[in-house]
Amino acid sequence: DADVTQTPRNRITKTGKRIMLECSQTKGHDRMYWYRQDPGLGLRLIYYSFDVKDINKGEISDGYSVSRQAQAKFSLSLESAIPNQTALYFCATSDIGSEKLFFGSGTQLSVL
Amino acid sequence: KQEVTQIPAALSVPEGENLVLNCSFTDSAIYNLQWFRQDPGKGLTSLLLIQSSQREQTSGRLNASLDKSSGRSTLYIAASQPGDSATYLCAVTKPPSNTGKLIFGQGTTLQVKP
Numbered sequence: 001d002a003d004v005t006q007t008p009r010n011r012i013t014k015t016g017k018r019i020m021l022e023c024s025q026t027k028g029h030d031r032m033y034w035y036r037q038d039p040g041l042g043l044r045l046i047y048y049s050f051d052v053k054d055i056n057k058g059e060i061s062d063g064y065s066v067s068r069q070a071q072a073k074f075s076l077s078l079e080s081a082i083p084n085q086t087a088l089y090f091c092a093t094s095d096i097g098s099e100k101l102f103f104g105s106g107t108q109l110s111v112l
Numbered sequence: 113k114q115e116v117t118q119i120p121a122a123l124s125v126p127e128g129e130n131l132v133l134n135c136s137f138t139d140s141a142i143y144n145l146q147w148f149r150q151d152p153g154k155g156l157t158s159l160l161l162i163q164s165s166q167r168e169q170t171s172g173r174l175n176a177s178l179d180k181s182s183g184r185s186t187l188y189i190a191a192s193q194p195g196d197s198a199t200y201l202c203a204v205t206k207p208p209s210n211t212g213k214l215i216f217g218q219g220t221t222l223q224v225k226p
Contacts, residue, residue, distance in 0.1 A: 004155070031212055042116065042201060042216030045155075050211075058213065075164055089154060094212045099205070101212055103155030 003027045005092050006104035013081050014112050021076045021107050023091030031094045032074040033101070034058075034066060036087040043090060049074055050096075081111040115141045116204055118217035125146065125192055126225050133187040133220045135202035143205040147176050147187050148202045159200075160187070164207075189212040194225045 004025045015072050022068060023032065030051050035043040035058075045058030047066040050078060063078045078085055091104040115138045125131050136147070144163050148156040160169045162185070168177040173187040185202055197203040199221045203214035 040121070041205070042218045043214070044216070046214055049211060065191055084185075092156075092212070099146075099161055099212075100158050101146075101214070103157075103188045104139055105153065 004091060004093055004102050004104040004110045006089075006107050007017055009105065010108045010110075012110045012112065014059075015082055017081050019109070020083055021089055021106060021109070023074045023076070023092075025042060025091075025093045026073050027092040027095070027102060028071075028074065029095045029102070030071065030098065032068070033092040033094075034074070034076045035090045035091065035092060036060070036062075037106075038087050046089075047075065078109075078111075081109075083111045085109065086111045114142075114206060114215050115167070116202060116215050116217040118200075118202060118220050120220060121218065122221045124223040126191065126222075127192060127194060128156045129192050129224075131192055131222070133188050133200050133202075133222070135185040135187070135217055137183045137185075137204050137215075138184050139206075141207055142180065142208040145176075145178055145185050145202060146214070147169065147174075147185075147206050148201045148203065150201060156201065170213075192222075194226050195224055196224050 007022045033048040034046040037043045049068045089107045092101045146161045147159045162178040172192040178185045199219045201214040201219045
């Protein structure tokens with residue numbers, strides 16, 4: 001089983017719909033992150049959390065919200081999806097004191 | 113604002129060739145630099161991490177170098193194999209400490225032909 005699991009793997013939705021992407025991890029890491037990747041571009045940080053009570057905005061947080069339900073779970077919500085939020089979304093984790101990130105397999109989201 | 117650029121965007125080489133992927137960054141004040149590999153349908157895998165005080169790191173056929181003063185890093189792949197085909201991304205972390213807040217380049221997609 002994967003250490004960092006993202007669900008769903010693919011999702012097609014319509015403009016204006018609310019959608020949630022979920023991430024769970026079995027690595028026991030305190031730190032979790034949400035990144036998005038657009039074609040031809042690098043990954044950009046949306047939100048990050050250093051523990052259950054710590055949530056921080058990243059570079060491109062507008063239009064997104066997150067919830068850290070437990071150490072192992074970090075979900076990303078699009079309150080009202082728009083077409084330019086079509087992208088590949090990655091969840092990642094890291095341990096305190098470690099500089100290595102572990103990524104999930106990604107969620108491909110299409111907003112029509 | 114830190115910007116990371118990778119050139120070329122795509123590269124195709126015959127099997128067995130040695131190759132170099134390039135990464136440049138605009139602000140030399142970095143905490144570390146990482147190289148990742150991305151396979152379709154899979155997440156990113158960390159290949160090498162170079163601290164700001166280091167000049168290079170090696171893992172098997174991979175060697176990554178860092179020249180902070182010039183804002184450059186290279187990933188050298190020796191004796192390339194078809195299994196090396198993937199997208200390679202570099203990313204930097206801003207100081208003062210590691211936070212997992214990486215700034216990524218757009219990647220170089222490598223194809224190694226048998």
